Amino acid sequence: MALSRRLLPLFLRRGAPVPARALSTAAAPAAVASEDDEEAITVKGVRISGRPLYMDMQATTPVDPRVLDAMLPFYLSRYGNPHSRTHLYGWESDAAVEDARARVASLVGADPREIFFTSGATECNNIAVKGVMRFYRERRRHVITTQTEHKCVLDSCRYLQQEGFEVTYLPVRKDGLVDLAQLEDAIRPDTGLVSVMAVNNEIGVVQPLEEIGRICKEKGVPFHTDAAQALGKIPIDVNRMGIGLMSLSGHKIYGPKGVGALYLRRRPRIRVEPQMNGGGQERGIRSGTVPTPLVVGFGAACEIAAQEMDYDHRCVSALQQRLLDGIRAQVDDIVINGSMEHRYPGNLNLSFAYVEGESLLMGLKEVAVSSGSACTSASLEPSYVLRALGVEEDMAHTSIRFGIGRFTTEEEVDRAIELTVHQVKKLRDMSPLYEMAKAGIDLKSIEWSQH
């Protein structure tokens, strides 16, 4: 997967000392501010000094400084429209876009002609799901997906149902993995798409892409995978995995927000109905001026990921183990949501029994983490992903997702452990349920009276 040297532009310095790893994701560890601290921040009624530790890498990632270096010239001096055919500004902008396209393609084992730039993975998922089904609407009326997909895939499927297509939402096993036999059974002669995400954003579980790809190839059904969380983190090979369409996101791999790419297989050729009509840019798949700086940033992020994937994986695995051991050493009754064996280590979703999730989060103001519920909806409903795993509602409410990334340090992990353990213990001390459980009472046998 390494790119040849001649693809590297001059602004990506090689061999220079890499200060990037010395940066932590927060300026300084935050603590509840004292009264006379003038630099304290008051947010949502809580005063904290300094910015919180960032442990929410699945939501977004900081831009790698090397990526920003690559992007800046295209904002300030080489700002041409890549579709301008008549002058240097256009030509150099177009060259940069094609260069970036090759880098993205290289990271996933694709041909550059199979990569189409979009505004992000959500747009890619829309094009993949709705675009494919609408193109083949005369002969294909059925879609198969899973219950743990990202909202944009599920919403697109629901929208297709309004148009008269049929959708099968496959359940997942307790460990979050899809049942391959069930998938194979669900495929019909008129199935036009199977969509299973590579790495789940909430629980970090990695689906068996090669096996799914093999089944889809045997049955002649295009296989789409939402690889937004997987790109640059686990090795992806579109040919080995039999992938027909793939959604990629820039801001999950230390690239800029607002850019993504859709992989569309050339052999056999997969066609989609475009969702964005216009001047025919990106071969008509996605009209609109291609945003050169964003695309260059995405390309640079992909190249860095190709070089550093193994190293990052080792670091992140070690940090995940540290986090898990640290919390488990001091707190019991914790459940890890999703398979530990088939997991991307940078995503750790834990449920703390007998603790209410919102209050846990409120007490963790100095650590930026996410709970299992609010990610895609503003309602108070617990996460549909956890529900699909069979997690009970009370445990789903207490889940916390820790995201570890390239720039996370050991100090941040230790501090996160400290704060989490402190908060959990505090809440459990107050919890009558914990008292009863420790006394040996089976909570499920209690009949709660209604007032």
Add this chain to the structure above:
Amino acid sequence: MAAAGGLLQQGGCVGEEEQGVGVRRGGGSGCVRELGAEEGLGISVTFVCKDGEEKLVEVPIGMSMLEAAHENDIELEGACEGSLACSTCHVIVTDVNFYNKLEDPVDEENDMLDLAFGLTDISCLGCQVVASPDLDGIRLKLPAATVHFKVDGYVSKSH
């Protein structure tokens, strides 16, 4: 109107692969025949025009659908004259059984088809479909427009 089987000799055609960039193919045979070489040996093809009008024409074995359209004054634009450099001879094979008889398009044809207006999953380029006996009775529908469409209805003069 089936052609005599003996005319389609697999071994007898030499050096027909390259005609500029355009590679011709037909249902099961790679041969390009001398046009009009055999009287009365053709297949019937129905062209369905943009306005719904149907025209039944006889196409000699070995002639491409684009050429056949031009011979019969059917408005099928062929801007690049069959050299796989445009998408304007895009036709839709209304019967999927006939579509399945066609050979799989090569990458170059697919690349041009990608850009065609009104593309469907049973579309192909007319210049790449060569008349052969098993395509007898094929119906080809012309799409509503090509990439050269103008919203005010302007039609540029042909060269």
